[in-house]
Amino acid sequence: NAGVTQTPKFRILKIGQSMTLQCAQDMNHNYMYWYRQDPGMGLKLIYYSVGAGITDKGEVPNGYNVSRSTTEDFPLRLELAAPSQTSVYFCGVGGGDYGYTFGSGTRLTVV
Amino acid sequence: GDSVTQMEGPVTLSEEAFLTINCTYTATGYPSLFWYVQYPGEGLQLLLKATKADDKGSNKGFEATYRKETTSFHLEKGSVQVSDSAVYFCALSPLGYQKVTFGIGTKLQVIP
Numbered sequence: 001n002a003g004v005t006q007t008p009k010f011r012i013l014k015i016g017q018s019m020t021l022q023c024a025q026d027m028n029h030n031y032m033y034w035y036r037q038d039p040g041m042g043l044k045l046i047y048y049s050v051g052a053g054i055t056d057k058g059e060v061p062n063g064y065n066v067s068r069s070t071t072e073d074f075p076l077r078l079e080l081a082a083p084s085q086t087s088v089y090f091c092g093v094g095g096g097d098y099g100y101t102f103g104s105g106t107r108l109t110v111v
Numbered sequence: 112g113d114s115v116t117q118m119e120g121p122v123t124l125s126e127e128a129f130l131t132i133n134c135t136y137t138a139t140g141y142p143s144l145f146w147y148v149q150y151p152g153e154g155l156q157l158l159l160k161a162t163k164a165d166d167k168g169s170n171k172g173f174e175a176t177y178r179k180e181t182t183s184f185h186l187e188k189g190s191v192q193v194s195d196s197a198v199y200f201c202a203l204s205p206l207g208y209q210k211v212t213f214g215i216g217t218k219l220q221v222i223p
Binding site for chain 1: 115119143145147153154155156157160162200204210211213214215216
């Protein structure tokens, strides 16, 4: 089935550690997004990409980095984890009039 | 900028009750409007959408009508089930644009 795959599903990091959240799609879509979801805050856009080699900042990019070397993959990098980055992260594909297809999410806790 | 307003809840209903979750928006032009549903422990799934004024989106017994005059897109269902317990997000996508603005989500609890 076509879709969006996120790994890992859960992760606990210590303050100052780094990690990469993976997102892979088999929908052959140019548009990909990273959101974070915090209780009572809805979803906030971190970064997005309109195609391989093209990325741009969203509302809350500080503390994160992205790259897009292929159409299929859009990894999100946390360089120096902070407690404020404790959240659930969702990768989305698509958009416009068709809406998003989301992955199942990565729940990250920074301690 | 664009914004979406919805109550956080929780909304608690008995099974077979009528559901309304209000959503109003602020946007320039004529955005597309969406409802997403998030079941416990899962990602968001597109529930329904409407792309122009007076359009009605529907899916799984849920409906919402795009009302330009009141800038609203309220979600309704005639008879809820326990399995409808989830968080519901209203969202908009500006015309010709790809980035989506989400509301804060409304938690629905349906009790038997």
